[in-house]
Amino acid sequence: MSSLQQAHLKPMPMPxxxxxxxxxxxxxxxxxxxxxxxxxxxQYYHQAxxxxxxxxxxxxxxxxxxxxxxxxxxxxxxxxxxxxDDTPYAVVLxxxxxxxxxxxxxxxxxxxxxxxxxxxxxxxxxxNDEISLPRFRPISR
Amino acid sequence: MDTKTIRGKAAxxxxxxxxxxxxxGKSPLWLAAQATKEAxxxxxxxxxxxxxxxxxxxxxxxxxxxxxxxxxxxxxTPTFANNYQVSGATAATMxxxxxxxxxxxxxxxxxxVGGDSMLSGLNPELAMRAMTESRDQQYEMPxxxxxxxxxxxxxxxxxxxxxxxxxxxxxxxxxxxxxxxxTPGAQMxxxxxxxxVLSSKMVTxxxxxxxxxxxxxxxxxxxxTSADRAKDSKSKPLYILGGGECYTHExxxxxxxxxxxxxxxSSKNAYKMAGVxxxxxxxxxxxxxxTGTVIMMLEDLGFCKKGEGGPFVEAGEIELGGKIPINxxxxxxxxxxxxIPGSLLHFYEAVKQLRGRANQQQVKGAELALVHSLxxxxxxxxxxxxxxxxxx
Numbered sequence: 363m364s365s366l367q368q369a370h371l372k373p374m375p376m377p378x379x380x381x382x383x384x385x386x387x388x389x390x391x392x393x394x395x396x397x398x399x400x401x402x403x404x405q406y407y408h409q410a411x412x413x414x415x416x417x418x419x420x421x422x423x424x425x426x427x428x429x430x431x432x433x434x435x436x437x438x439x440x441x442x443x444x445x446x447d448d449t450p451y452a453v454v455l456x457x458x459x460x461x462x463x464x465x466x467x468x469x470x471x472x473x474x475x476x477x478x479x480x481x482x483x484x485x486x487x488x489x490n491d492e493i494s495l496p497r498f499r500p501i502s503r
Numbered sequence: 504m505d506t507k508t509i510r511g512k513a514a515x516x517x518x519x520x521x522x523x524x525x526x527x528g529k530s531p532l533w534l535a536a537q538a539t540k541e542a543x544x545x546x547x548x549x550x551x552x553x554x555x556x557x558x559x560x561x562x563x564x565x566x567x568x569x570x571x572x573x574x575x576x577x578x579x580t581p582t583f584a585n586n587y588q589v590s591g592a593t594a595a596t597m598x599x600x601x602x603x604x605x606x607x608x609x610x611x612x613x614x615x616v617g618g619d620s621m622l623s624g625l626n627p628e629l630a631m632r633a634m635t636e637s638r639d640q641q642y643e644m645p646x647x648x649x650x651x652x653x654x655x656x657x658x659x660x661x662x663x664x665x666x667x668x669x670x671x672x673x674x675x676x677x678x679x680x681x682x683x684x685x686t687p688g689a690q691m692x693x694x695x696x697x698x699x700v701l702s703s704k705m706v707t708x709x710x711x712x713x714x715x716x717x718x719x720x721x722x723x724x725x726x727x728t729s730a731d732r733a734k735d736s737k738s739k740p741l742y743i744l745g746g747g748e749c750y751t752h753e754x755x756x757x758x759x760x761x762x763x764x765x766x767x768x769s770s771k772n773a774y775k776m777a778g779v780x781x782x783x784x785x786x787x788x789x790x791x792x793x794t795g796t797v798i799m800m801l802e803d804l805g806f807c808k809k810g811e812g813g814p815f816v817e818a819g820e821i822e823l824g825g826k827i828p829i830n831x832x833x834x835x836x837x838x839x840x841x842x843i844p845g846s847l848l849h850f851y852e853a854v855k856q857l858r859g860r861a862n863q864q865q866v867k868g869a870e871l872a873l874v875h876s877l878x879x880x881x882x883x884x885x886x887x888x889x890x891x892x893x894x895x
Contacts, residue, residue, distance in 0.1 A: 465646055
């Protein structure tokens with residue numbers, strides 16, 4: 363468990379042997395999904411084997427970054443002091459065009475205006491030298 | 504056909520609780536020890552009779568081996584022990600596993616125990632952060648997901664797909680508050696209305712403050728033994744009739760569905776082993792970290808059809824006299840929620856009901872109870888079915 367001092371800092375992803383490539387791509391503004399060449403399964407997040415067939419014949423392909431809000435929740439009470447200044451913010455479960463879902467949060471929109479099936483696209487938010495977080499904004503037409 | 508079963512092989516012969524709610528100045532180990540002393544007295548045993556111990560995690564005293572730390576604290580040297588960690592589902596897994604261990608001779612008398620001081624032993628900001636840290640550091644936590652949020656997103660989608668209303672969610676909180684009011688020692692005892700729930704502060708939509716469970720201190724303990732030894736027990740033995748578990752995902756975004764959960768499979772396995780159906784159950788302890796959780800579980804445990812949980816609650820079916828009275832003590836929402844021991848309190852209430860000692864909250868003629876424990880944004884599920892001797 364973290365100290366009180368640590369609780370004031372936002373948790374940072376620490377890329378590991380499985381996920382290094384994913385975070386490298388995000389740093390360049392690209393969301394990569396893994397496509398299994400043996401069973402055609404498409405997966406988010408990165409790992410060294412296919413979750414379906416356990417094969418290792420995975421190819422990275424850049425995703426469109428577009429999807430729909432499958433579900434969401436607007437956070438008014440922050441999970442600890444690190445997120446207090448951000449409230450209210452909308453956490454979303456996005457279903458990507460390619461199929462996989464991912465958790466993220468919204469930018470460029472009032473939290474209360476987020477809704478089911480909203481069309482969204484990924485934008486990356488650089489947070490330090492190594493990490494850019496994948497976040498989503500409404501697709502404006 | 505595989506005929507191996509824990510049905511009727513082991514029994515709960517002792518149950519105990521520590522002071523509950525706000526218990527300042529007492530450690531998780533003390534709370535667990537107090538509950539253990541009461542459970543031993545209830546079973547008519549002494550500490551030296553315990554040769555097995557299973558415990559859950561404590562946030563305020565995060566020992567890697569809570570069961571071993573407690574063994575030292577109360578001066579016992581068990582020959583079977585573990586600390587289980589499947590979040591909120593831990594409680595039921597301990598009963599199911601203890602029954603199997605007793606049947607297979609790994610121990611004679613197993614202590615099932617949990618203790619935590621989430622309210623008094625942790626700074627509130629650290630308590631919030633500690634619960635959040637059970638989410639993944641790479642793909643969930645950076646986005647500021649409260650423990651409540653994964654449950655909120657599932658309930659939200661359930662509302663969209665099935666028309667479940669905020670009022671139906673609120674009704675769960677109101678019913679359980681009414682139960683807590685009638686339970687001595689409950690943490691929350693002021694009456695509330697549906698309006699009160701809906702006008703309480705929004706925490707993470709669709710959940711208002713009163714849709715969320717409490718943060719509490721408390722310890723809970725049980726003694727289990729084999730069915731043979733239970734016959735000579737001081738208390739009325741209550742038999743484990745069936746158990747099931749199901750684990751569908753670690754990350755919410757990889758859940759096969761967020762509106763239908765692993766509780767379907769977990770309870771199906773438990774019903775099959777017990778040889779009973781949802782209609783046979785007299786009392787249910789349903790994990791109630793949030794109001795919407797209860798509505799979804801009523802469906803997945805088979806007490807009503809998928810999507811009908813809201814109207815089922817609205818019709819009063821989970822109250823005393825309804826189709827399936829649940830959480831007659833007030834549950835995590837209004838009685839007490841000290842973390843992992845919280846779901847053990849559903850078992851404590853089931854024991855009271857099956858012993859006929861629930862006083863004004865008694866379900867008449869209760870012989871068969873189901874307890875469902877779950878956790879981690881519906882990632883972990885475990886079900887236990889318990890019955891009196893007439894159900895054997």
